[in-house]
Amino acid sequence: xxxxxxxxxxxxxxxxxxxxxxxxxxxxxxxxxxxxxxxxxxxxxxxxxxxxxxxxxxxxxxxxxxxxxxxxxxxxxxxxxxxxxxxxxxxxxxxxxxxxxxxxxxxxxxxxxxxxxxxxxxxxxxxxxxxxxxxxxxxxxxxxxxxxxxxxxxxxxxxxxxxxxxxxxxxxxxxxxxxxxxxxxxxxxxxxxxxxxxxxxxxxxxxxxxxxxxxxxxxxxxxxxxxxxxxxxxxxxxxxxxxxxxxxxxxxxxxxxxxxxxxxxxxxxxxxxxxxxxxxxxxxxxxxxxxxxxxxxxxxxxxxxxxxxxxxxxxxxxx
Numbered sequence: 124x125x126x127x128x129x130x131x132x133x134x135x136x137x138x139x140x141x142x143x144x145x146x147x148x149x150x151x152x153x154x155x156x157x158x159x160x161x162x163x164x165x166x167x168x169x170x171x172x173x174x175x176x177x178x179x180x181x182x183x184x185x186x187x188x189x190x191x192x193x194x195x196x197x198x199x200x201x202x203x204x205x206x207x208x209x210x211x212x213x214x215x216x217x218x219x220x221x222x223x224x225x226x227x228x229x230x231x232x233x234x235x236x237x238x239x240x241x242x243x244x245x246x247x248x249x250x251x252x253x254x255x256x257x258x259x260x261x262x263x264x265x266x267x268x269x270x271x272x273x274x275x276x277x278x279x280x281x282x283x284x285x286x287x288x289x290x291x292x293x294x295x296x297x298x299x300x301x302x303x304x305x306x307x308x309x310x311x312x313x314x315x316x317x318x319x320x321x322x323x324x325x326x327x328x329x330x331x332x333x334x335x336x337x338x339x340x341x342x343x344x345x346x347x348x349x350x351x352x353x354x355x356x357x358x359x360x361x362x363x364x365x366x367x368x369x370x371x372x373x374x375x376x377x378x379x380x381x382x383x384x385x386x387x388x389x390x391x392x393x394x395x396x397x398x399x400x401x402x403x404x405x406x407x408x409x410x411x412x413x414x415x416x417x418x419x420x421x422x423x424x425x426x427x428x429x430x431x432x433x434x435x436x437x438x439x440x441x442x
Contacts (some may be wrong), residue, residue, distance in 0.1 A: 126281050128279070131168075131169075131170045131263045132168070132169055132170075132292070132293065133166070133167075133168040133170075134165075134166065134167050134168070135163055135165070136164070136172040137162050137163070137164065138162065138163045138166065139152040139160070139162065139163070140155065140156065140161055140163060140185065141154070141307055142163060142164060142166075142195065143166065149214045149345075150186055150205050152189035152229065153187070153188050153189060154186070154187055154189070154190070155185070155186050156183050156184060156185045156186065157184070157397060157398075157440060158183035158184055158303065158397060158437075160182075160183075160184050160437075160438055161169075161181065161182065161183035161184075162181070162183070163179070163180070163181060164181060164306055165178070165179075165180040166178070166179055166180070167289050169288075169289060169292050170311045171202075171306075171308065172305055172306065172309070173244055173247075173248040173306070173309050174242065174243070174244040174245075174248060174309040174312065174313055175242075175291060175330075176240065176241060176243070176285055176288065176312065177232065177240070177241050177289075178238060178239070178240050178285075178286065179235070179239040179240075179241070179408065180236075180238055180239075180288055181233050181235065181236075181237065182235060182236075183235050184233065184235055184393075184394070184397075185232070185233045185234075185236060186201055186230070186231070186232045186233075187229055187230075187231045187233065188228075188229060188230055188262055189228070189306070190226065190227065190228050190229060191223045191224065191225050191226065191227050191228075191229065191243075192225055193225040193226050194225050194245060194246050195224075195225050195243055195244065195245055195246060195267075195288075196222070196223070196224055196225070196243070196244055196245075196246055196249045196262065197221075197222075197223045197239050197241060197242065197243040198221070198222055198223075198242045198261070198316070199220060199221040199223075199230075199231065199239060199240070199378040200220045200239075200240045200242075200278060200281055200282050200285065201215065201220075201237055201238070201239050201240075201243075202237070202238045202240075202279075202282050203236060203238065204236065204426060205234065205235075205236070205389045205390055205426035206234040206235075206237075206386060206387060206388065206389065206390025206393075207234070207390070208231060208232060208233055208234055208237060208239070209231070209232040210231055210232075210268065210269065211230050211267075211268070212230075214268075214345055214387075215269065216271065216341055216376065217275050217278065217375075217376040217377055217378070217383075218271055218273075218274055218275045218277075218375055218376060218377075219269045219270065219271045219272070219274045219278075219380075220269070220270050220272075220278060220281070220320075221268055221269060222261045222262060222265040222268060222269065222270045224246075224262060225246065227268065231380050234390060234424070235393070235427055235437045236427065236428070237325040238286075240282060240285040240286065240289075242285060242312070242313070242316060243312055244309070248263075248309065248310075248313065249313070251310075252310055252313045252314045252317060253317055255314065256314045256317055256318050256321075258314070258317035258318050258320075258321045259320060260319065261317070261320065261325075270320070272320060273330075273334075273376055274320075274334075274377075275320055275374075275375065275376050275377035276321075276349045277319055277322075277375075279377065280319040281316055281319040281320055283295075283314055284310035284312070284315050284319055285312070285316065286310055288312050298425065300367075301310055303413075308339075313356070322351040324371065329404060331371070331374075332363075332371075333363075333367045333368070333370055333371030333374070334371045334375045335371075335375060335407060336361050336363045336368055336371050337368065337371035337372040337375040337376065337380075338366065338375065339361055340357055340368060340371075340372060340380055341372075341375075341376065341383065343357065343360065344357075344380070344383060344384050344387060344410050345387065347375070347394070348384060348387045348388050348391060348411070348428075349391070349410065349411060349412070350412075351365050351412055352384060354368070354369070354380060354381055356390040357380060368380060385422065386426070388412060388413065389411075389422060389423055389427075390409075390410040390424050391411055391412065392407050392419075392423070393423070393427060393434060395407045395410065395411075396431055396434045396435045396438070397434060397438045398438075399435070399438070399440040403435075404431045404432050404435050407431070407435075408431070419431070420432075
């Protein structure tokens with residue numbers, strides 16, 4: 124039977140990426156970034172006999188490459204305000220999580236200011252908790268290593284659940300618990316996570332048309348973010364009304380179509396600033412349809428904590 128080592132607590136602040144690269148707790152993972160001075164802003168990790176969960180916060184775009192150990196299952200849940208993380212070169216939608224089985228590879232690119240939660244457990248523990256709670260089998264329900272919830276709300280609930288669990292524990296509280304408490308805590312966390320992601324109506328139902336339209340709209344936005352797009356244009360292209368598109372987008376993804384488009388454009392502009400794709404900050408903004416430069420700078424500062432010109436200067440073009 125697979126298991127982790129005895130309980131362990133680890134916390135890092137403003138640490139270099141290689142602090143977590145290499146084999147750690149049954150997990151081969153290497154972290155890298157094209158950005159200068161990329162750091163782990165915060166890392167909090169708790170490991171029990173059969174379950175471990177972690178929170179990663181980075182100050183830059185960071186790529187994680189590795190593999191899940193045999194006999195284990197990993198869930199990755201993300202939250203961020205600008206851009207979207209990518210999994211195998213495809214952007215994750217806001218109502219998707221990554222679900223991986225032992226032996227499957229990891230190629231995940233985090234965005235700056237993203238909070239990434241991971242939960243890894245043994246396959247035996249996963250199956251036992253799923254059956255005990257009557258929860259969905261995420262391994263069977265996933266497609267291309269991703270599980271898509273009916274809406275953004277289960278993802279937010281799962282994210283909050285793991286965050287609260289991590290925040291409530293410390294080396295002191297772990298040391299003071301009786302031996303059987305670890306198993307109880309692990310079953311509670313995993314069971315609650317699976318229940319949060321289990322649909323209220325497990326039987327197959329027709330997805331509302333507005334949510335189907337929202338799913339098509341988000342793919343269109345990903346592919347055409349460099350082009351001029353208005354809500355009316357998007358609605359007409361998808362043969363729907365602006366109201367239906369707006370409502371379906373909020374239900375599915377927890378944001379509006381135009382706010383999502385702006386955040387994707389900000390993320391793309393940041394990548395171009397780092398790579399010096401265009402000769403100046405102004406031209407970069409224009410390429411991503413930011414024609415009001417003052418508003419672009421303000422939105423960029425709010426998303427990334429620095430002016431676009433600062434990002435551009437911090438990454439000089441190398442000969």
